[in-house]
Amino acid sequence: MPLRLDVVTIFPDYLAPLELSLLGRARREGLLEVHVHDLRDWTHDRHRTVDDTPYGGGAGMVMRPEPWGEALDEICSSQPGRTPRIVVPGPGGEVFDQATASRLAEQEDWLVFACGRYEGIDERVYEEFSSRYPLSVLSLGDYVLNGGEVAVLAMTEAIARLLPGMVGNEASLAEESHTGGLLEYPVYTKPAGWRGHEVPEVLLSGHHGRIEAWRHEQRLARTEQRRPDLMERYRTISSSE
Numbered sequence: 566m567p568l569r570l571d572v573v574t575i576f577p578d579y580l581a582p583l584e585l586s587l588l589g590r591a592r593r594e595g596l597l598e599v600h601v602h603d604l605r606d607w608t609h610d611r612h613r614t615v616d617d618t619p620y621g622g623g624a625g626m627v628m629r630p631e632p633w634g635e636a637l638d639e640i641c642s643s644q645p646g647r648t649p650r651i652v653v654p655g656p657g658g659e660v661f662d663q664a665t666a667s668r669l670a671e672q673e674d675w676l677v678f679a680c681g682r683y684e685g686i687d688e689r690v691y692e693e694f695s696s697r698y699p700l701s702v703l704s705l706g707d708y709v710l711n712g713g714e715v716a717v718l719a720m721t722e723a724i725a726r727l728l729p730g731m732v733g734n735e736a737s738l739a740e741e742s743h744t745g746g747l748l749e750y751p752v753y754t755k756p757a758g759w760r761g762h763e764v765p766e767v768l769l770s771g772h773h774g775r776i777e778a779w780r781h782e783q784r785l786a787r788t789e790q791r792r793p794d795l796m797e798r799y800r801t802i803s804s805s806e
């Protein structure tokens with residue numbers, strides 16, 4: 566069964582890149598189903614209002630609960646016999662990392678993304694739907710975007726590319742950054758010499774054992790230098806294995 570993604574947003578055009586390239590091919594090959602919905606389709610006033618002023622005062626606007634309630638009621642019950650995981654991108658969420666992408670790719674066959682805007686979605690939407698469905702609030706990292714759409718594009722690509730059949734050479738997935746907890750090794754291609762920079766001799770040796778050892782050393786060195794936090798976790802996991 567293909568992974569089904571429903572995305573609810575007030576900016577459907579923001580998700581147009583999901584029609585392109587790898588994800589576009591995956592959709593055409595039936596590996597992935599993507600349905601983008603305009604939250605305003607669940608409003609009933611002339612101005613198709615989705616926000617209002619915050620109780621308690623303060624700057625900005627809050628997304629009203631009623632449109633979200635009607636939208637998620639309809640979408641989350643649209644596939645008889647199936648239950649989605651609702652994913653709400655938000656700066657206050659758990660950090661979305663490669664492990665999250667792997668877990669979602671392996672364990673879920675239907676994700677409903679709820680893209681917030683303004684100051685966020687009325688808290689009662691989280692209360693209502695987390696009592697009825699699995700619900701995760703996920704953040705791309707410790708910075709704030711203007712809405713959830715960019716996060717959905719990033720999360721969708723990170724998840725979808727892990728689906729069987731998505732990436733031509735699945736061996737390449739095993740050597741990527743963050744796979745196995747380390748950053749990836751440096752890569753080179755022709756010409757062997759370029760502006761006085763030479764490709765490391767070992768890579769021209771044809772000795773696969775030495776090449777593999779060198780690449781692992783490079784991953785360790787690069788991770789130590791650029792992401793000591795990952796290196797610490799890698800050492801902890803390696804010592805416990």
Ligand SMILES: COc1ccc2nc(C(=O)O)sc2c1
Nearest residue numbers: 655681682704705710712713
């Ligand atoms: C109002 O909706 C938002 C606002 C900020 C934001 N920041 C995210 C992030 O992943 O950093 S998702 C997200 C959603």
